[in-house]
Amino acid sequence: MSATAIDINPAYQPEGFEGQGFFATSLDKVVGLARANSLWPLPFATSCCGIEFMATMGAHYDLSRFGSERLSFSPRQADLLMVMGTISKKMGPILRQVYEQMAEPKWVLCMGACASSGGIFDTYSVLQGIDKIIPVDVYIPGCAPRPEQVLDGILQIQKLAESEERRRREMPEYKALLAQYGIE
Ligand code: SF4
Numbered sequence: 001m002s003a004t005a006i007d008i009n010p011a012y013q014p015e016g017f018e019g020q021g022f023f024a025t026s027l028d029k030v031v032g033l034a035r036a037n038s039l040w041p042l043p044f045a046t047s048c049c050g051i052e053f054m055a056t057m058g059a060h061y062d063l064s065r066f067g068s069e070r071l072s073f074s075p076r077q078a079d080l081l082m083v084m085g086t087i088s089k090k091m092g093p094i095l096r097q098v099y100e101q102m103a104e105p106k107w108v109l110c111m112g113a114c115a116s117s118g119g120i121f122d123t124y125s126v127l128q129g130i131d132k133i134i135p136v137d138v139y140i141p142g143c144a145p146r147p148e149q150v151l152d153g154i155l156q157i158q159k160l161a162e163s164e165e166r167r168r169r170e171m172p173e174y175k176a177l178l179a180q181y182g183i184e
Helices: 027-036 049-057 092-101 112-117 147-163 172-180
Strands: 017-019 022-024 041-045 080-084 107-111 138-140
Touching: 027 147, 041 049, 041 092, 049 080, 049 107, 049 112, 049 147, 080 092, 080 112, 107 112, 107 147, 112 138, 138 147
Parallel strands: 041 080, 080 107, 107 138
Antiparallel strands: 017 022
């Protein structure tokens, strides 16, 4: 390769059949590839973990390399809910409403000890983990997690997005999970 050549590898190629001038694969694989590499996060940040997320969005860690530079502050235009920070019990219903307003397919990334378990705030006012009110797909441990961990969490969500059923909402297991939370 010459010194000026640029090796661009934006996303992996799914399994399929190729010949001269064509490539064929299944619809599920194409949809999974598109979903995984165009996640639109909704940052629900309430405290210090949010600062680490801001660092993840900055030029050094650059979340946009993973197709997620477009943050959404409207649940209707987001498919990845990122919960970061201490969630008080008072805020629980609002978080749940945001989750319910997001259209399928959607995923939840829970960042840090506070969002995952209440962290050091074992008090009457703090929710001891957001999975008490909404289902969570991936947890990021730590207080506060480093941006590298956030990127790893996004990669785990990408794996889920590209491999799961195209119509996850119609699967009996998913319906049963939502029913546990009283979500229809
Ligand atoms: S886990 Fe640590 S860094 Fe994150 S919100 Fe809680 S106290 Fe702050």
